[in-house]
Amino acid sequence: MITVKLYSAIRKYGGKEVMFEYVEGLTVRDIVEKLKIPLKEISIIILDHFDSTTDIMIDREVKESSLIHLFPPMAGG
């Protein structure tokens, strides 16, 4: 199973955590589309402990037991 964790404003699309069945070739984009989250609302994607720009991360393939964190634009400090 794939675990997707959602935070702050984008929890409206699925709560804190959503699980998905693994299918070969599944990408982060596929999951975001299934959750119906507009891409512009996602600013940070962390897949299995790795993050980079959303352009790079969005088309990464997931693994059978992947953990994905999706965050909207945020800041603090």
Added chain:
Amino acid sequence: MFGYMGKLLRINLTENSIKVEDLDFELAKKYIGGRGLGTKILFDEIDPTIDALSPENKIIFINGPLSGTPTPTGGRYMVVTKSPLSGTIASSNSGGTWGARLKYAGYDGIIVEGKAKSPVYISINNSEVEIKDAAHIWGKMVGEATDILMEDKKRTNVLAIGPAGEKLSKVAAIMNDKDRAAGRSGVGAVMGSKNLKAIIVTGNLKVSLFDTDAVKAYVKDADKKIKDNPVTGQGLPAYGTAVLVNVINANGILPTNNFQEGVFLSAEDISGETLAEKYLIRKDPCHRCTIGCGRYTKTDKVEGGGPEYETIWAFGADCGVKNLENIIEANWWCNQLGVDTISTGATLAAAMELKSKGLLDHIDFEGHPLDFGNDDAIVYWTKKLANREGFGDEMADGSYRLCEKYGRADLSMTVKKLEIPAYDPRGVQGQGLNFATSNRGGCHVRGYMISPEILGLPAKLERLELKDKPVWTKIFQDLTAFIDSIGLCLFTSFALGAAEYADIYNSVVGTKWTADDILLAGERIYTLEKQFNIAAGILPEEDTLPIRLLTVPMPSGPTKGQVHRLDELLPEYYKLRGWDEKGVPTKAKLEELGL
């Protein structure tokens, strides 16, 4: 020059004298105001080697030219002094309305000198300035002292220290408008050392602007950019700074149990989302702020301002505590007793590690053992620390002195004796470089590299890579020094860039600065602070990080196996700054900057 009131108050508490001096506009043009001008005045007037808690130290409360103007977030002021905690330059920034009010009373800043024979407070009502007996408020907590001074006065704001500042705790803060803090570097102890309890200001003047129509237009544009930006227009107003808890944890850099781990398993319990859901009453914005990241919260026991992200981290993950209600209560006590939430929470965490290693077996913990995860202990020992009672007295001067006493200075997670907040440098190489080179010690907001390295703002940098980190860190540090000097909030920089700052600054002051001029002014201020530190005897080798972060790989999580690679970053950083290999500014650089 516009934007300035043109007057500084000089108050000597030894002589009981009050003078009004003209602002030196040549100095103001070069060092701007706030952090820059305050540092210049302090450096010119004190010997940096003095004891920070002696009457020879001065404490400067100083605005920028944009404080008190209609510009977005234009209400911040700076407290500049020599830090009793770190021995470095201290410049602690605060919001609320007090700073703007000082401008409305007709003053750009106040220079306080000497030491009063007995407790006093300063009363400013436009041109009427008095030094008054503070016997009736000495010993009182910040909220009560503020209420007593305020009575039912209008157009008035109060700045005060709590019992911690009176008792010279080196982590004491200065509070204004009750729960806004010039928190870091122990500035509250400097006020306490002068027997100065509070400054109450009433004012109803206006700040003159160079081009009122242009200011209006730029402000309208900036307000729109802030509102339309998803960070400043949505994320910060909805969740406050604590929205960071989850993203920092998901990257494995949320320092846990005194930086022994980078993942806190109960992060969700202390997140901004949970805070908003369970305890948030309303937003609590500062003067002229359209962002409103400030929180006003309520539990069964307390009600008030905060907590911020760094506070939640310090009392939460760093102490292994997941009880948000107790974290809110610890924050409330910090505000009331007047201590820095970051240094206080981090000092409790250091004590917990000392205890876990068997070094505090002789201590009477009064039924509230300082163990990681003990949510009762964070409230109990915050009060004891701030009041210097029992073992609290040993913690009241911060984690470095505590750990050093027990022969384990290495367990103090500090840079230059100032506690590092909320981001483990092993997983954010640029932020680690910023911590190591921050002129006031372990501070996250001298050059907030979390922005590009974690949040992707204004562009994404790979957090574990070294490439481009020195140049970005330098630019962030220089831009921040400028923003801290004009009187705006650093958070505007999530929506505005150097060009926008130049436009707004020019329209208020009447200059014709470019983005490059802004960065040059920031670089001048940054280098001046470094010069102060060198003159104060801060050693080159103090531009470093705690040994744990440089040598012990992160044990688990998304940052597993990483250490901070400071020695690979520092030479390039110094070179970019025009400093020699020991971090000393070269003669050529000083001449270039007009220092």
